[in-house]
Amino acid sequence: MAVIRDVMPAFELLQPTSIADAQKLLLQHGQDAWVMAGGMDSFDWLKDRIKKPKVVVDLSGIKELKGIRPTSDGIEIGAMTTLTEVVNHPTVKQKYGLLAQGVELVASPQIRNQGTLGGNVTQDARCWYYRGGWPCYRAGGNICYADTPQGRNREHAILHAERCVAVNPSDSAPALIALDAKFVILTAKGERVVQAEDYFIGPDIDITRLHILEPGELLTSIRIPSTWAGAKFYFEKIRDRNVWDFALLNVASALVTSGNGTIERIRIAVNGAAARPLRLKAVEDAVRGKLPNAETGEMAGQLAVQGAVALQFNAYKIPLMRNLVKRAIGGVKEATWAS
Numbered sequence: 506m507a508v509i510r511d512v513m514p515a516f517e518l519l520q521p522t523s524i525a526d527a528q529k530l531l532l533q534h535g536q537d538a539w540v541m542a543g544g545m546d547s548f549d550w551l552k553d554r555i556k557k558p559k560v561v562v563d564l565s566g567i568k569e570l571k572g573i574r575p576t577s578d579g580i581e582i583g584a585m586t587t588l589t590e591v592v593n594h595p596t597v598k599q600k601y602g603l604l605a606q607g608v609e610l611v612a613s614p615q616i617r618n619q620g621t622l623g624g625n626v627t628q629d630a631r632c633w634y635y636r637g638g639w640p641c642y643r644a645g646g647n648i649c650y651a652d653t654p655q656g657r658n659r660e661h662a663i664l665h666a667e668r669c670v671a672v673n674p675s676d677s678a679p680a681l682i683a684l685d686a687k688f689v690i691l692t693a694k695g696e697r698v699v700q701a702e703d704y705f706i707g708p709d710i711d712i713t714r715l716h717i718l719e720p721g722e723l724l725t726s727i728r729i730p731s732t733w734a735g736a737k738f739y740f741e742k743i744r745d746r747n748v749w750d751f752a753l754l755n756v757a758s759a760l761v762t763s764g765n766g767t768i769e770r771i772r773i774a775v776n777g778a779a780a781r782p783l784r785l786k787a788v789e790d791a792v793r794g795k796l797p798n799a800e801t802g803e804m805a806g807q808l809a810v811q812g813a814v815a816l817q818f819n820a821y822k823i824p825l826m827r828n829l830v831k832r833a834i835g836g837v838k839e840a841t842w843a844s
């Protein structure tokens with residue numbers, strides 16, 4: 506299908522300076538409105554003329570949505586804080602280095618300077634067909650072009666696929682899940698706080714979006730409690746090129762050992778395997794009380810890929826995920842990220 510890339514269709518640009526005004530505008534315009542954060546995902550859709558909102562609500566003038574603040578139990582990161590600010594923040598580096606590691610591997614420095622944490626966790630799927638304007642299930646049609654014998658599905662899902670086999674592309678998401686982050690959402694009824702892992706949804710819940718936000722709702726901040734501050738962290742991202750490339754798979758883990766060296770507490774999440782980042786609860790339960798060594802890692806890796814189903818061109822993802830999980834548990838690095 507040809508994609509026209511000439512002039513962006515016209516829309517009304519609204520630039521509120523407070524969260525309250527932004528919400529008012531979003532509720533007023535409902536389905537016609539598009540939330541604009543850093544624009545790194547948004548502008549692709551608009552320039553390719555695939556999404557044609559009547560109104561764009563630009564959040565860049567809202568100071569309340571920016572910055573990283575201490576809370577009584579950790580930190581709160583405004584949704585409009587740039588990825589570069591997250592990576593460079595001293596408290597993030599010292600206590601929540603897992604997030605700094607994941608975010609520093611996002612795209613390129615230019616994209617991290619402009620892209621925001623809120624946008625990174627709310628960005629849309631990167632499936633070629635969907636981005637190119639093909640009328641697939643996710644776009645409201647009744648076919649998946651990727652899940653065919655000739656489909657380009659090397660980057661696609663191996664777990665929890667249902668009609669759509671696209672994956673969630675965020676590198677910050679698994680780190681936030683492993684850190685037990687809470688996402689603060691402003692709804693028409695007031696503030697709602699959800700666990701990081703509950704912010705993301707698969708096609709079984711809604712095939713048209715990767716997150717729980719309804720039209721009119723705003724992600725305002727992300728809170729990270731001190732639960733995992735200073736734990737041993739592991740983040741690994743596998744991609745075709747070492748810069749400016751989305752993950753084929755990534756893994757994030759936070760681990761605390763007891764006096765005898767066994768695993769006392771652990772959180773582990775993987776992205777790029779399904780339409781939502783996956784917290785591996787069965788793995789967490791299975792390794793608790795065991796030594797974080799190669800044997801435990803091997804067992805964990807096998808468990809992590811149970812039920813995985815390969816498409817025509819992505820069978821490599823099954824051993825890759827098994828090995829990433831194995832390394833995240835058996836080869837957990839000390840928290841050396843802090844400078």
Ligand SMILES: Cc1cc2nc3c(=O)[nH]c(=O)nc-3n(C[C@H](O)[C@H](O)[C@H](O)COP(=O)(O)OP(=O)(O)OC[C@H]3O[C@@H](n4cnc5c(N)ncnc54)[C@H](O)[C@@H]3O)c2cc1C
Nearest residue numbers: 542543544545546547612620621624625627675676724750
């Ligand atoms: C070439 C390229 C390479 C990339 N590589 C990577 C990569 O390797 N890893 C990775 O994780 N990401 C990657 N990205 C994605 C990039 O990091 C995201 O596009 C960016 O983080 C989105 O953030 P943004 O602030 O630009 O949001 P926008 O593009 O403005 O918004 C993204 C989406 O989120 C919605 N949204 C944003 N903020 C809010 C909010 N506060 N409340 C409600 N809805 C909101 C918008 O409506 C939109 O649908 C890449 C992007 C590009 C263009």
Ligand code: SF4
Nearest residue numbers: 632641649669670671
């Ligand atoms: S994987 Fe999902 S987004 Fe891609 S073509 Fe299939 S239905 Fe569309």
